[in-house]
Amino acid sequence: MIVTIDGVAASGKSSVSSGVARALGIPYVSSGLLYRAATLLGLEAGVDLHDAPALLALLDNHAPRLEPLAEGNRVWSGTRELTDALHSSRVDAGVSVVAVLPELRAWVDAQLRALPEPFVAEGRDMGTNVFPHAGAKFYLTASPRIRAERRARERPEDIPAIEAALVRRDAKDQVQSAPAPDAQVIDTGPLTLEGVIGVILEGLGEVGKA
Ligand SMILES: Nc1ncnc2c1ncn2[C@@H]1O[C@H](COP(=O)(O)OP(=O)(O)OP(=O)(O)O)[C@@H](O)[C@H]1O
């Protein structure tokens, strides 16, 4: 069984997926972390982020590996842990450039499709492109201001700057970010984290009964 949780930037995908995965006793996988790892390696190597062959060569050399722990995914390159470096504003600003490259999307998709079921998959196109046959699909939204207020608790920038960066990233990610027609769309704005997890677990109960 695969459950997909897609949504816009900072809509709560990772936190919600972790909670749902823990409740179900299965792993979750964050596809965004793989795009972020490719971006970080490109930035560190001084590679042009539009240059797909150069990025793929870096991925070949550094072989970033996703560790899909339910309490929080981690990413490794050999013995070096990349996880903490993947959520900087520099990576946020560059990742959408990398994510539009078809070669990079194919690389991420291949990593994800090689994983053994069951799992919760979160990202932008999990329910549409990568796992269209998933057993249950969800899509998270919230207003840019609410998302920025939440993110401001984790970042040094102020709320208007965070909001502007989120809106820019949403626009750049728009092509791959449409909800699947069969996804349940959840506005997380009025809900707590536990509330969103509860709505999804309830939705999964309904899927089980169908
Ligand atoms: N319903 C909610 N109520 C309050 N805070 C929330 C809720 N959902 C998520 N958060 C908080 O919002 C922040 C962003 O959540 P999270 O990192 O899970 O989003 P994301 O969609 O995975 O982000 P990104 O797209 O940047 O990877 C976190 O601090 C998280 O704890």
Ligand SMILES: Nc1ccn([C@@H]2O[C@H](COP(=O)(O)O)[C@@H](O)[C@H]2O)c(=O)n1
């Ligand atoms: N399925 C996906 C997942 C992510 N992306 C791109 O990666 C960026 C970071 O993802 P987060 O989930 O950590 O926000 C995101 O902004 C997209 O550019 C994607 O294209 N498809």
